[in-house]
Amino acid sequence: MASNKYIVGLFDHEDKLIGAIRKCKKENVEITDTLTPFPVHGLEDELGYQDTRLHKAGFMFGITGTFVALSVMTFIMTTNYPINFGGKPNFALPSFIPITFELTVLFAAVGMVMVYCIRNGLFPGAVPRILDERITDDRFALSFEVDDSTSKEDISKVVNLLKEAGAVEVSSKEFNDDTEIFEVETSAVESIL
Amino acid sequence: MSNTFTFGGNLKKSVLGLAVVGLVLGVVLGFFFDDTSHHSRLWANLLLNTYYFAGIAVTGVFFITAHQLGYGGWHTVFKRVPIAMGRFLYVAFFLFLIIVAGLWLSPEGLYSHWADPHHRDSIVLGKAPFLTRKAYALGVIIFFGLWALFTWLLSKKFISIKNWKEYSSAKKISAGFLLVFGVSSSILSWWVIMSLDPHWYSTLFGWYNLASYFCAGFAMMILLMIGFKRMGHLPNVTEDHIHDVAKLMFGFSVFWTYLMFSQFMLIWYANIPEATIWFTKRFDIPMFKAIFFIALAINFFLPVLAILKRDAKRNFLTVGTISVLLIFGHYLDFYHMVMVEPMGIPHGNHATTEHDSHANLSADNVLYAEVDAGHEGDVNGHAEEIHDDLHAEDEHMHLDETGHPDEHAVVSDSHADEDHGEEAHTAAGHGNDEHGHGEELTYAKLGLVELFFFLGFLGLFLFMTFTGLDGEDLESGDDPFLEESKNHHVKYS
Numbered sequence: 001m002a003s004n005k006y007i008v009g010l011f012d013h014e015d016k017l018i019g020a021i022r023k024c025k026k027e028n029v030e031i032t033d034t035l036t037p038f039p040v041h042g043l044e045d046e047l048g049y050q051d052t053r054l055h056k057a058g059f060m061f062g063i064t065g066t067f068v069a070l071s072v073m074t075f076i077m078t079t080n081y082p083i084n085f086g087g088k089p090n091f092a093l094p095s096f097i098p099i100t101f102e103l104t105v106l107f108a109a110v111g112m113v114m115v116y117c118i119r120n121g122l123f124p125g126a127v128p129r130i131l132d133e134r135i136t137d138d139r140f141a142l143s144f145e146v147d148d149s150t151s152k153e154d155i156s157k158v159v160n161l162l163k164e165a166g167a168v169e170v171s172s173k174e175f176n177d178d179t180e181i182f183e184v185e186t187s188a189v190e191s192i193l
Numbered sequence: 194m195s196n197t198f199t200f201g202g203n204l205k206k207s208v209l210g211l212a213v214v215g216l217v218l219g220v221v222l223g224f225f226f227d228d229t230s231h232h233s234r235l236w237a238n239l240l241l242n243t244y245y246f247a248g249i250a251v252t253g254v255f256f257i258t259a260h261q262l263g264y265g266g267w268h269t270v271f272k273r274v275p276i277a278m279g280r281f282l283y284v285a286f287f288l289f290l291i292i293v294a295g296l297w298l299s300p301e302g303l304y305s306h307w308a309d310p311h312h313r314d315s316i317v318l319g320k321a322p323f324l325t326r327k328a329y330a331l332g333v334i335i336f337f338g339l340w341a342l343f344t345w346l347l348s349k350k351f352i353s354i355k356n357w358k359e360y361s362s363a364k365k366i367s368a369g370f371l372l373v374f375g376v377s378s379s380i381l382s383w384w385v386i387m388s389l390d391p392h393w394y395s396t397l398f399g400w401y402n403l404a405s406y407f408c409a410g411f412a413m414m415i416l417l418m419i420g421f422k423r424m425g426h427l428p429n430v431t432e433d434h435i436h437d438v439a440k441l442m443f444g445f446s447v448f449w450t451y452l453m454f455s456q457f458m459l460i461w462y463a464n465i466p467e468a469t470i471w472f473t474k475r476f477d478i479p480m481f482k483a484i485f486f487i488a489l490a491i492n493f494f495l496p497v498l499a500i501l502k503r504d505a506k507r508n509f510l511t512v513g514t515i516s517v518l519l520i521f522g523h524y525l526d527f528y529h530m531v532m533v534e535p536m537g538i539p540h541g542n543h544a545t546t547e548h549d550s551h552a553n554l555s556a557d558n559v560l561y562a563e564v565d566a567g568h569e570g571d572v573n574g575h576a577e578e579i580h581d582d583l584h585a586e587d588e589h590m591h592l593d594e595t596g597h598p599d600e601h602a603v604v605s606d607s608h609a610d611e612d613h614g615e616e617a618h619t620a621a622g623h624g625n626d627e628h629g630h631g632e633e634l635t636y637a638k639l640g641l642v643e644l645f646f647f648l649g650f651l652g653l654f655l656f657m658t659f660t661g662l663d664g665e666d667l668e669s670g671d672d673p674f675l676e677e678s679k680n681h682h683v684k685y686s
Contacts, residue, residue: 094462
């Protein structure tokens with residue numbers, strides 16, 4: 001189980017954020033998460049993220065939709081309840097194609113949304129851990145997970161690194177999982193040092 | 194490393210050789226190995242390749258103008274390549290002059306249904322203001338002239354855009370071209386391709402054509418870009434640029450499939466005789482049926498399976514291979530659009546022979562003939578009259594005319610009555626006795642003539658493209674969008 005405590009550095013410009021990420025990489029500090037109000041060009045490269053596998057899931061869902069549509073329609077139209085429509089054969093493949101297409105898109109879209117939400121912990125009832133409300137406005141956040149075993153040297157290393165990189169604010173956050181209601185304790189970083 | 198491209202040496206020799214050898218052999222072989230009586234194989238190959246490569250060329254022009262209008266900048270590092278592709282339109286303009294001249298010199302050669310004023314049936318006459326030689330000549334010359342003119346403006350004004358003032362003046366030209374192109378691409382497809390079979394029409398046809406040559410155009414653009422990169426030019430073109438052009442190619446492949454299938458399914462579902470004739474003609478000839486499905490496999494299933502994945506679009510080898518296959522696949526698509534009519538068993542002056550070209554509809558024809566015969570009772574037509582009046586009469590005309598039986602219709606009905614036995618005979622598969630071709634419905638072949646014509650036009654296309662880039666730096670140095678283009682990344686698509 002992940003820790004509930006984070007050190008959060010807030011930046012007011014994406015260039016400073018990128019600089020901080022580069023510094024972290026140099027100093028071998030592991031970044032837990034990065035939050036930006038808009039997509040920052042080249043951020044994924046800097047963080048060394050792998051390519052998303054979401055499209056693979058999408059392809060699988062799509063193919064499932066294709067086969068479901070074709071097999072169900074074939075079963076219904078040829079075996080289960082064959083009706084003569086305008087003298088066309090019961091297995092009238094061209095007329096199945098539009099519905100097959102629609103079901104492919106539907107399966108792929110719904111499946112991808114579900115996979116995305118589950119992977120990101122956004123299922124219904126999930127309590128979001130909002131590090132700072134300004135990350136949807138004008139602040140870029142870097143967060144570092146800490147727990148009781150983290151040494152004070154490591155924490156001060158991170159804090160100093162953030163300050164050197166030009167963070168406008170460095171603080172620690174602690175989330176309380178016991179309550180359903182989102183609660184966060186913000187404290188000046190000095191208090192945990 | 195010098196970044197100046199010089200078109201010379203072995204490259205020039207091989208491209209020129211390809212053009213000259215291909216065209217000469219194509220014309221010579223096509224002249225001697227032609228079963229049709231009016232050199233239709235030459236005319237049809239000329240039309241097919243001119244239209245196809247003009248389409249590929251105009252894709253480049255469209256690509257540039259559309260991006261110019263939308264402040265697109267990512268393509269700036271290679272924008273000379275599409276502009277140079279457009280230069281084939283100069284050649285296409287002159288080749289279409291030849292095709293237009295052919296309407297008068299050899300009216301039976303290509304548009305045999307309507308080019309000869311004496312051989313028009315009432316359906317063609319109903320489309321007379323649009324479907325006449327003069328209208329065709331005027332329209333085709335004006336539209337291809339405009340395309341060539343805009344290409345000329347493009348290569349003058351678009352290559353060296355240095356500031357925003359020049360950019361916005363180029364933008365106005367772009368808007369003008371897109372306006373012209375939006376209208377003319379559809380109308381030209383009706384005149385040039387659809388009028389080969391003037392009894393049939395499809396409202397999707399213009400876009401279907403456009404999607405087909407756009408796919409081939411983007412494929413050609415990718416191949417040229419990869420080629421220049423191999424030669425050591427275009428140093429700033431990265432896999433990100435190829436990726437985006439490949440996306441366009443892929444997207445238009447799916448769009449082509451969508452239009453092709455929509456056209457097919459609506460006609461198949463409604464089953465109206467005058468609409469289905471286009472497909473029955475093709476599906477009754479094994480070669481064209483095979484081409485139809487091979488084109489579908491190459492132009493849809495292959496790209497979907499091979500370059501749907503992001504990494505495949507960034508791999509030069511994969512994208513290059515798919516591009517070559519797509520150019521071939523869309524050639525096949527246009528081949529089956531163009532070749533069926535001019536290469537069909539000819540309409541002779543003899544009334545019996547004309548039925549053979551429609552023998553594929555035989556089962557329906559017999560039915561109509563019976564209905565018509567019952568309708569008209571025992572009208573006796575005179576053989577001479579029939580032969581004079583029914584040069585290019587089509588069977589589905591009976592259906593159109595039954596509502597208004599004028600003199601013409603009476604003649605055709607009686608003719609159908611009289612011919613009933615012969616049609617059944619045709620249906621039994623004895624075919625054209627006069628020409629001795631048995632069950633064959635077409636003279637069309639996919640042989641050396643077609644190959645040499647295609648290679649010759651490819652050589653001509655490459656020659657025009659390369660001469661446009663000769664002695665130039667392939668990157669436009671002062672373009673305001675150059676930096677953006679150099680830093681183009683599509684890490685996540």
